Amino acid sequence: MAEIKVIMPQMGESIFEGTLTKWLKKKGDRIKRDEPLFEISTDKVDSEIPSPASGVLQDVLVNEGQTVQINTVVAVIGDDLPASGTLEGAAPAPQSRAESTEKPVKTREDRSPEVRSSPLVRRIAKEHEVALAALAGKGTGISGRITKRDILSYIEQGGSVTKTGLTPPAAPAPPTKPAATALQSSALTGDGERVPMTAMRKSIAEHMVHSRRTSAHVTTFFEVDCSRILQAREKSKPDFERAGVKLTVTPFFVQAAASALKRFPIVNSSLDGDTIVYKLAINIGIAVNIEGGLIVPVVKSAGEKNLLGMARAINDLGERARNKKLTPDDVKDGTFTITNPGQYGGLTGTPIINQPQVAIMSMGGIKKRAVVIDDAIAIRSMIILSLSFDHRVIDGATADQFMADIQKQLESWQA
Amino acid sequence: MALTTYVEAIRQGIWEEMEKDERVFVLGEDVGIYGGAFKVTAGMLERFGEWRIIDTPISESAIVGAAIGAALMGMRPIAEMQFADFIACAFDQITNFAAKSRYRWGAGVPIVIRAPSGGGVHGGPFHSQNPEMYFVHTPGLKVVCPSTAYDAKGLIKAAIRDPDPVIYFEHKYLYRRIKEELPSDDFIVPIGKAAIRRHGTDISVITYGAMVYTALEAAKELEKEGIDLEVMDLRSLLPFDREAVLDSVKKTNKVILLHEDTRIGGFAGELASVISEEAFEYLDGPIRRITAPDTPVPYSPPLEEFFLPKASDVVRVARELYAY
Known part of the structure; x- marks a missing residue:
């Protein structure tokens, strides 16, 4: 078997480079096909890259922290050493297939023996990081097909499952501090540690400044009584739990926004030179705080979802964002964004628009406040919503009507 | 407790809605004096009179056309097709008028079209069909197909109260073969729920x-x-x-x-x-x-x-x- 060259993959259509943030295997380690090999960070997503082949990691050509162009060779995987068959779970590659691995750069060529399964089985395998090749010949379905029962019992028995995040290599390398640290800090200038920005940090910085430079930001604030949606949430919670979905307040706001965007299409637009482009779909991005930065996964076709579908989509995106399981598609094509500083106690915010969108809504914290209703003082759960909008496209009156629409929906929510 | 058949459940549902709402009336072939080909409207002429249980000529197009007109004037007609097979004669009225009215100018057409359908009764090619898909493919209509006595009653009541045209496919094979005990309260089965x-x-x-x-x-x-x-x-x-x-x-x-x-x-x-x-x-x-x-x-x-x-x-x- 020849050497397989592992390349830096392209993680999105407009992405041409990526930073290799972490090696999950050391030189000399054995690796199975589809086992995570390294972590990368691009300006859109962070993800784990699985090994294109089984074998031994012969060479590591790119260091952690290094940014390289896509298709750059980052590692070489070589033949398994003589003790073949000790590699647990790896099926012997049939002769005819092994030939195709001669072509080094095309990593997808190294298909393990054909294993018949189903969409469900492939999804379960992916979630549990099981290489289906390990079950080759063990399928009990028609023509040796691997069925749901086969893979579930394989996983139950321990299989070659590695939990998400992967068991760390036997002797983990000591965390490498950026080399520049000690050299540059100086007691005289009062500088502490100097840390180079991660790819994500750089890209956030660039986007934020770019947006400030591009749009004429104006922010408007609305106070909303949350009593109805909190009641609705309490009422629906058990039903949602039965459906396996945790119901937070966020879906109510996303749904109200989606509905208001239908009535105010200008808020769901973008600017292309001198032309206003009205977007067909309502795709709402939700800012999620993750380690080392933030990411904005997008609820696609938010205008078509009911509350259950919305809650399910939001929870799924949030969870995958935190587990670094987002795909490039998950962060694409947003038409409006919602951010929620309130979850950390923020009163309200003046967010920066996520280009090329024209508006972003911020949710403050929901808090009981004394409010005056019909000349009496009442205790109500209030939130301050704010909308930063691009005054080049949206006027204050429109922005306020849009927000009043959301306010009205939330305050008259029917459970 | 007495068991209620599927066909009796439909009769009860219509009866109860007619007692409650005087806008509800029935029209169709032989629904009055004869009590309906399957006896769904038996006894209704005596109770509600000939203004609300109307025997019509043999013309499905006329039955549905009249029902649409009455609905536009504020009534809640229930039009009976003697067999679902003949609903094709009223196809234009249903698909081009009843289904589109709300979209064209905002006027809903709250009619129910009862369509006895299905095979297994040796009815041959003209008395056994399941023509639901012509209507499922027509936006603006609602289409229901109950299988139990409970649903037969709950869905006919929901259909009568619905603000839009509902095609109610009742399966002839189930008419007298399916029976169950029904609750005595005024229940409906919501349209669109499995x-x-x-x-x-x-x-x-x-x-x-x-x-x-x-x-x-x-x-x-x-x-x-x-x-x-x-x-x-x-x-x-x-x-x-x-x-x-x-x-x-x-x-x-x-x-x-x-x-x-x-x-x-x-x-x-x-x-x-x-x-x-x-x-x-x-x-x-x-x-x-x-x-x-x-x-x-x-x-x-x-x-x-x-x-x-x-x-x-x-x-x-x-x-x-x-x-x-």
Whole structure:
């Protein structure tokens, strides 16, 4: 078997480079096909890259922290050493297939023996990081097909499952501090540690400044009584739990926004030179705080979802964002964004628009406040919503009507 | 407690709504003096009089046309097709007028069209059809197909109260074969909600109308082999309960779509598309259809028996799918 060259993959259509943030295997380690090999960070997503082949990691050509162009060779995987068959779970590659691995750069060529399964089985395998090749010949379905029962019992028995995040290599390398640290800090200038920005940090910085430079930001604030949606949430919670979905307040706001965007299409637009482009779909991005930065996964076709579908989509995106399981598609094509500083106690915010969108809504914290209703003082759960909008496209009156629409929906929510 | 048949449940539902709401009236062929070909309106002429139980000429087009006019003037007509097969005569009225009125100028047409449908009764090609798909393909209509006495009553009441045209397919084979004890309160069955008739873990059989019983019979047979079917009764086809369908598929990961209607352009095709679009990664085997073949309903009893999907068909396909 020849050497397989592992390349830096392209993680999105407009992405041409990526930073290799972490090696999950050391030189000399054995690796199975589809086992995570390294972590990368691009300006859109962070993800784990699985090994294109089984074998031994012969060479590591790119260091952690290094940014390289896509298709750059980052590692070489070589033949398994003589003790073949000790590699647990790896099926012997049939002769005819092994030939195709001669072509080094095309990593997808190294298909393990054909294993018949189903969409469900492939999804379960992916979630549990099981290489289906390990079950080759063990399928009990028609023509040796691997069925749901086969893979579930394989996983139950321990299989070659590695939990998400992967068991760390036997002797983990000591965390490498950026080399520049000690050299540059100086007691005289009062500088502490100097840390180079991660790819994500750089890209956030660039986007934020770019947006400030591009749009004429104006922010408007609305106070909303949350009593109805909190009641609705309490009422629906058990039903949602039965459906396996945790119901937070966020879906109510996303749904109200989606509905208001239908009535105010200008808020769901973008600017292309001198032309206003009205977007067909309502795709709402939700800012999620993750380690080392933030990411904005997008609820696609938010205008078509009911509350259950919305809650399910939001929870799924949030969870995958935190587990670094987002795909490039998950962060694409947003038409409006919602951010929620309130979850950390923020009163309200003046967010920066996520280009090329024209508006972003911020949710403050929901808090009981004394409010005056019909000349009496009442205790109500209030939130301050704010909308930063691009005054080049949206006027204050429109922005306020849009927000009043959301306010009205939330305050008259029917459970 | 007395058991109520499917046909009696429809009669009760109409009766109760007529007692409550004087805008509700019935029109159709032989609904008055004769009491309806299947006796759904028996006794109504005596109770409600000839202004509310109207015998019409043999013209489905006239029946539906008059119903639409009355509905636009504020009434709540129930139009009876003596057999669903002849609803084709009223096709233009239903699809071009009733279905489009709300979209064209905001005026809803709250009519109910009762359509006795289905085979298994040796009715031949003109008295056995399942013409639901012509109407499922017409935006603006609602289409329901009850399978139990409870649903027959709950859905006719919901249909009468609905602000839009509802085509109510009642299965002739079930009229007097299905009976159950009904609650005495004023209940309805919401349009657009499916019901799970049997919970199971291995394969979802999604069906409606008389085929619900075919699926249940097969489930009983398969239980002996350790194959656990889930049987879902859609109850409404337009709108249908998308969420329930997807939830069931996500649970069992294998699905059989079963209907008495013929195959090409049948509801199973639509369901299969939705499932593969929205739950592809939950499928552990191919989506299978069990339907009547693409022919008219035969008159000869042995041929009709061959034509209609049977429990043995479900058993066979379920075994294949289980092993897949």
